[in-house]
Amino acid sequence: MNYREALLLFCLNQINGQRTINGLYHLLQGKKSSQTIQDGKLFGVSFLFGTCKHINRKEFLETVTRLHNERFIIKKSEDTFLVSEPGVKIMEGILRKYPFPDHLDGWAYQSRADLFWKRLSLYVQSLSHLLKGDSNFLPVNREDNIQYWIKKNFPMEQNEREAWANNLYNEILSLLNDLTENESTLFTYRLSGFHRVGLTINQAAGRIGVDSDFANLLFKGILHYIMKRLQENEQKYPFLSVFVKDLEVLLPLTDSARKTFSMLGKNRTIKEIAGYRRLKESTIEDHIVEIAMNVPEFTIDSFVAPFEQEEILEISKQLRTKRLKPIKTALEDRLSYFQIRLVLVKEG
């Protein structure tokens, strides 16, 4: 069994016949519809969101058919499937050997990670060539918006370029040092420079001796890890942060919530934001709930103290309910509906 089959078995097992394979396909492709989004959350597969765009529909369906022919999955209805016992067993065996990367979180990062990689790979290639005085090279990316971004952010002077190379080198080295040898090797293989063209995922997978679908997840996981570290600690990685600064727009949020998100980042209070945007405070609170739901790295500690969060979760567990009113009553109205909602959505 190859990794792709194991991956699909995992997803089908999570979904457990409650959604169609078409829904699963959209999820892996990263198609943003509210249904896909909710499904991802509901079945615990949102970390795979948009991470397998290279698998086209035909290949996807072929894999499903293969799994079906080998009785690893059982048809429940026209396009829903259940994973058979042997299917679960073989899938678990493969995933034990090749577990999903810890940092993989397609839902939170994939759309930004994609652009981040396009920019970084072209930037590094350009730096590497131009520092050797070679401006006559074919770029690894031809998209106008990517080339435009590089042009806008590329230093003109040689000493500035050297400084960029130096700093990017140090930042990347420090990030890769915290990853496994295989991951750092994979990432480095993929970069192009003056002396060498980068490898495709498929080629790099061959070099490190893993299945290319697994290498793909490994690679996406590295990007997600970098995105996460940049978000947590912008000051530590000032140069790499330049590549993601304007990508917040790609967070899975409504436009209005996005504005709120960016103002929260500037340490504005709910009241200030509401005043400034001429919106009700309750609207801003709704935004914050949306953000908490969709941005995993968003912390709610400034709205609900950690011990209060525990209290809410404890009561919810005791009462076996997620309904706000009984929880609020049990808390003797010490905390607001907003705070309770926030904790419950964050807990997911």
Add this chain to the structure above:
Amino acid sequence: MNLQRLLQKHFGFSTFRKGQQEIINDVVQGKNVLAMLPTGTGKSICYQLPGYILPGIILVVSPLLSLMEDQVQQLKSNGEKRALALNSFLSLSERKTALSNLAQYKYIYVSPEILQHPIIQKKLRDAGVSLFVIDEAHCISQWGHEFRTDYLKLSGVREILGNPPCLALTATATEAVRKDILSQLQLDDAESHIYGIDRSNIAIKVEEHQSVEEKVTALLDYSSKLKGPGIVYFSSRVWAERMAALIEEQKVGRVAFYHAGMEMEDRLLIQKQFINDEIDLICSTNAFGMGINKPNVRYVIHFHFPGTIEAYLQEIGRAGRDGAESLAVLLYTKEDYQLPAMLMQQEVPEDKQVSGVLDYLFSMGGNQLTPEAEKSMIQAVGLSEVAWGFLAFHLGKRGVIMEDNFIKPFDLKSTFASLKGIIEERTRVKLNRLYEMNRWLEREGCRRQNYLGHFDQCLEETPEHCCDYCGITLSKYEKRDELNRTRLQEKFLWKKELTRLFHQSEEVGIEE
């Protein structure tokens, strides 16, 4: 104006290749020109160089998106920033920006489809076009091997643009096709520059095998012996991938596959690796090669052969652009003829689809076919865009689809019969070309003489290494040094690699 100096300055060559200077001379004098130059001998210079002499835009009509982008990218990396590819893949805002600054560009590549838009025609006319270039001009002829209906509308567009001088370029056109090109473009006064299309430095070997297994064995043998870089062509993605894996197992060199199903990033990486000699062998579908400038390809193998002699010559023409001795090997079995023939039948719209389209249009008689309706119709009927383009073109010719996409009421039965006749004729042409290709394979006599005959040309001088019929020495194309075979790959250490990418000193890299 000293053409030689311009050539050196902008393209870095000190001398012109055969034909270039004569063509450029006519072009800059404002003459209409039809030029046929062998593949891989620098056709693009014939219009790129005049760009430094003529005042206005050089407009290049190109049939393939990837080809346009390759050309633009090559101009850009040559330091020419005023190059643009206008195609339907640009986003609306990108297209708007480009269109409002059109006069800033010198070289504008367009697809024939996008050139049909009145706004684009107007913008181009306002910006001023100095030369109207039609690349792959054989696409204009239905006797050509890649007929594209949008090409037929080009002479109308040229008129709207104020009749700028026209340069029609092709590498492979028979005499009938060349005549057709001139008449379709209304270029009665054009200067024709027709050069021999033979590439004498490419030796040709055709091999018949009894089974596919035998072909696989032969390919594995060739790929381990021949001196690269090389390209192997397959008719499908699956074959390309499968054989790349098999060849890789032999560990005789660095192999990769390439096809249109790959993601853009991967395609560019593989192209670049190949160009930089980081790959010895590419297993590919016919998606690979167009617009790739690699002078030192030493061999081309066809594991499956293409549907026309023209396409075959184009594909083997990717070898030996540096002028050095190269080899083309074609492996076939008797059955190989059937697959492309079957594919051709499949490409043709079925009766059901044609009548589906006609029924729909019939019900719309007197109304306008909106783009949305058009889209949902071809989806419902399951037509490809190319096939619909073909039908729409002939319906336009019959007056069923009128200006602004109004549908004139029409007679269902006779229209169906007429379309069916045209489709059958088109299939017949295609099958005939495949048949010609097959006949060339089976025919006795010098391979070179035989294909030149197809283009009404003669072999002036038989090269020393001509073809399997005249005799070639295979060992000439084989690897010499055994070292190559067991090339030791330097161990890849990512930290060391990172220091090299960023040009850091090694000491820094080893530190933790």
